[in-house]
Amino acid sequence: MTAIRVPAGARLGGAWRILADEAGKGLQLMWQRRAMLVVAAAAQGFTYLMIEFLIGGGRLDHAVLALTLPAYFAFSLAGTAAMQGSGGIAEEVNAGTLEQSHLSPARPTLLMAGRLAALATEGLLPAAVVTAAFWAGYGVRYQVRPDVLLPLLLTIIDALAYALLMAALTLRVASIGAVVHVFNMAIMFFAGMFVPVTIFPHGVEIFARLIPTTLGVLTINSALAGRPLSAAWADGTLPWLLAHVAVLSALAWATYLHTLRRARREGGLSPR
Amino acid sequence: MAIELAGLTKRYRRGRGWLTAVDDVTLRVPPGQVLGLLGPNGAGKTTTIKMTCSLILPTAGSIRLNGYDAVRQRSDAVRQLGAVLEGSRNVYWQLTAWQNLMYFGRLKGLRGHQIRPRAGRLLSDLGLWERRNETVGSFSRGMQQKVAIAAALITDPPVILLDEPTLGLDVEAARTVRHWITHLAAEEGKTIVLTTHQLALARDLADRIAVIDSGQIIADLPTADLLARFAEDRFELRVPGPPDGLAAGLPAGARAAADGPSSRITLPDARQDSLRECLEKLWARNIPVLSVSRAQPDLEEIFLRLIHSGDAAATARTAAAPVVPS
Numbered sequence: 207m208t209a210i211r212v213p214a215g216a217r218l219g220g221a222w223r224i225l226a227d228e229a230g231k232g233l234q235l236m237w238q239r240r241a242m243l244v245v246a247a248a249a250q251g252f253t254y255l256m257i258e259f260l261i262g263g264g265r266l267d268h269a270v271l272a273l274t275l276p277a278y279f280a281f282s283l284a285g286t287a288a289m290q291g292s293g294g295i296a297e298e299v300n301a302g303t304l305e306q307s308h309l310s311p312a313r314p315t316l317l318m319a320g321r322l323a324a325l326a327t328e329g330l331l332p333a334a335v336v337t338a339a340f341w342a343g344y345g346v347r348y349q350v351r352p353d354v355l356l357p358l359l360l361t362i363i364d365a366l367a368y369a370l371l372m373a374a375l376t377l378r379v380a381s382i383g384a385v386v387h388v389f390n391m392a393i394m395f396f397a398g399m400f401v402p403v404t405i406f407p408h409g410v411e412i413f414a415r416l417i418p419t420t421l422g423v424l425t426i427n428s429a430l431a432g433r434p435l436s437a438a439w440a441d442g443t444l445p446w447l448l449a450h451v452a453v454l455s456a457l458a459w460a461t462y463l464h465t466l467r468r469a470r471r472e473g474g475l476s477p478r
Numbered sequence: 479m480a481i482e483l484a485g486l487t488k489r490y491r492r493g494r495g496w497l498t499a500v501d502d503v504t505l506r507v508p509p510g511q512v513l514g515l516l517g518p519n520g521a522g523k524t525t526t527i528k529m530t531c532s533l534i535l536p537t538a539g540s541i542r543l544n545g546y547d548a549v550r551q552r553s554d555a556v557r558q559l560g561a562v563l564e565g566s567r568n569v570y571w572q573l574t575a576w577q578n579l580m581y582f583g584r585l586k587g588l589r590g591h592q593i594r595p596r597a598g599r600l601l602s603d604l605g606l607w608e609r610r611n612e613t614v615g616s617f618s619r620g621m622q623q624k625v626a627i628a629a630a631l632i633t634d635p636p637v638i639l640l641d642e643p644t645l646g647l648d649v650e651a652a653r654t655v656r657h658w659i660t661h662l663a664a665e666e667g668k669t670i671v672l673t674t675h676q677l678a679l680a681r682d683l684a685d686r687i688a689v690i691d692s693g694q695i696i697a698d699l700p701t702a703d704l705l706a707r708f709a710e711d712r713f714e715l716r717v718p719g720p721p722d723g724l725a726a727g728l729p730a731g732a733r734a735a736a737d738g739p740s741s742r743i744t745l746p747d748a749r750q751d752s753l754r755e756c757l758e759k760l761w762a763r764n765i766p767v768l769s770v771s772r773a774q775p776d777l778e779e780i781f782l783r784l785i786h787s788g789d790a791a792a793t794a795r796t797a798a799a800p801v802v803p804s
Contacts, residue, residue: 220587223584223587223589224584224585224587226584227581227584227585228585230581231570231573231577231581234572234573234577234581235570235572235573238572238573238613239572301566301567301570301571302563302565302566302567302568303566303567303568303569303570305528305531305533305563305566306561306563306566306568306569306582306629307585308532308533309531309532309533309556309559309560309561309585309586310556310585310586310587311552311553311554311556311557311586311587312553312585312587313553467535470532470533470534470535471534471535472490472491473490473525473528473533473534475533475534476528476533476563476565476566
């Protein structure tokens with residue numbers, strides 16, 4: 207019987223394979239619950255339309271739709287990724303598979319990055335499909351220019367950082383389901399999904415800017431209205447968005463490493 | 479050494495105080511040995527196993543797997559082992575058996591072409607090949623446990639940790655798992671640490687048995703030595719048939735009890751004249767003698783004696799300084 211040794215050169219390639227493996231597992235699990243995903247996406251979309259219908263006094267106001275549809279996309283991504291991320295971790299803690307996955311030689315951050323890649327797909331897919339359907343179906347007019355790509359990318363990262371934060375807290379907080387629900391509701395109401403953030407009272411608007419994806423939605427709306435990114439930079443929205451993404455991402459990763467270390471200290475990777 | 483635990487200690491904060499789950503455990507398991515780690519519920523077996531896997535950080539002490547420190551060289555250390563953990567699914571029930579093996583193989587850094595032949599062989603050997611594309615959730619408990627064992631073995635690790643591998647299995651599934659552990663130890667030379675409440679399993683499979691109680695190792699001996707240490711100074715005879723009416727014609731103090739289809743006669747001492755007297759009385763009644771041996775309590779009895787000895791420290795011994803029967 208001999209010890210298993212791995213040459214140093216093989217480790218980098220191995221890391222990418224492990225990341226892809228973890229992402230692939232997430233996608234396989236997503237495929238197993240595809241019916242649930244479709245139902246959840248349809249329910250989210252229906253809720254959005256119904257509330258827009260009520261806000262429009264019995265009709266869908268296309269001007270409001272144009273401003274709130276990006277927020278719907280952001281909420282759908284963030285909400286789905288957070289719910290599935292924390293739910294997946296909680297289920298794996300109870301099933302013991304989280305422990306088995308941590309018997310990997312890979313760093314835990316790599317495993318989480320793979321998990322996030324799967325969550326991004328799981329969140330983006332329904333968000334993009336439903337948003338595109340509403341966009342085309344209701345004839346919402348946007349000025350689609352390359353300027354929208356940067357805020358869109360930053361909004362996606364912001365949403366995934368939020369999902370990571372919720373997943374990280376799952377290792378520490380027993381009633382994480384309720385916590386995720388409350389935060390998802392906050393994103394739903396304060397990130398501009400029902401009415402644009404710009405019509406909120408000033409104090410509420412300032413508070414709303416702290417909520418994940420709000421600044422991203424504001425910047426996307428600015429770009430889709432035909433304003434250049436320099437305008438979003440000049441009014442401070444883009445710099446604040448960059449800062450928000452950086453701080454939330456750093457906070458989420460730090461929380462994940464902290465809760466994981468604590469779980470390994472206290473045996474929290476298995477059922478408590 | 480395949481596994482070296484030195485002064486391993488784990489304390490958990492409980493309220494304002496501390497709970498010591500594992501207390502200064504030192505174990506050295508050479509390559510190819512099967513160690514049975516026995517103990518009552520809450521004795522510290524699972525915590526010891528999980529610390530060995532690097533899933534729980536020790537408060538003090540060190541763990542080395544094939545020379546790699548499990549804390550400082552975690553990546554190399556975990557490559558050395560596969561584990562089936564207690565009370566856990568261990569594998570993804572929503573995925574198929576094949577998907578699980580591919581996932582766990584890649585998770586340990588293997589490539590697809592390295593995993594496929596081994597996964598195929600493991601699934602064939604475990605009788606799961608025909609059902610490899612079915613989700614594990616649709617399998618029986620025994621089949622699920624087989625997939626968990628296959629997943630633990632997918633990288634062909636030299637060290638295998640099995641925490642209650644037969645828990646909740648029916649007789650046939652438990653027998654398959656038992657057969658596999660024997661195969662891994664005898665034919666593949668794996669180093670195995672086995673925790674179980676089924677003491678007969680430990681007796682049959684383990685080369686060596688360590689008993690842990692209240693976080694401390696209170697006995698650590700080769701299985702045969704442990705049984706011999708507790709051998710009692712009296713004779714046992716086995717005769718065919720039920721014990722009805724048997725005791726009446728035996729020497730004073732002898733007891734007869736049913737033991738499967740035969741009967742076991744226990745003499746009060748190990749004197750040769752008592753044995754001769756008993757044999758003569760049996761022959762006089764035309765009762766054939768199947769076997770004569772020194773009385774030996776089974777492992778369950780030894781285990782209970784050890785953990786109820788009241789003074790664990792007094793019985794704590796290593797293989798170098800063997801346990802003394804209480």
